[in-house]
Amino acid sequence: MPNQTSQANQSTQTSRTRQTTGTFTFARWDEKPVAGAHGGTRIAHAAVTNDYTGVIEAAGTSCEYTISYESETVGFFVGYEFIDGTVDGRKGSFVIEQRGSFGADGTIECSFTVLPGSATGELTGLTGTGSYTARAGQPATPYSLAHALAG
Numbered sequence: 001m002p003n004q005t006s007q008a009n010q011s012t013q014t015s016r017t018r019q020t021t022g023t024f025t026f027a028r029w030d031e032k033p034v035a036g037a038h039g040g041t042r043i044a045h046a047a048v049t050n051d052y053t054g055v056i057e058a059a060g061t062s063c064e065y066t067i068s069y070e071s072e073t074v075g076f077f078v079g080y081e082f083i084d085g086t087v088d089g090r091k092g093s094f095v096i097e098q099r100g101s102f103g104a105d106g107t108i109e110c111s112f113t114v115l116p117g118s119a120t121g122e123l124t125g126l127t128g129t130g131s132y133t134a135r136a137g138q139p140a141t142p143y144s145l146a147h148a149l150a151g
Contacts, residue, residue, distance in 0.1 A: 022054015
């Protein structure tokens, strides 16, 4: 039979998942070719800086993408972004892993996950998943984040 005290402690240490939103803007995008022909199948690397508002408040994040182009305007990407700021007013840092695609119409679809164990400070224990859809010409990109903070 499970230990009742242990079960009670687990339920007080976890918090429920909150559905939240915000926006981000690209502050800097520095892309360099890695391999392949321009205009065709190729791989590139991009160093990106973003600014977040909403549930995530952070300026000057550090994001690194590897991009696989099928053509000049269609492809896929993976990336890791280090975010130092606040979530729901709690200060700390964390890393998100991003995976997405982009199409000929300029639309970017991405889903992301907070890397387990990456959160520090008041954000220690942060878990979450989210997504965004960026459209060409949009000044800011809306994101959604389902997250939980212990305590």
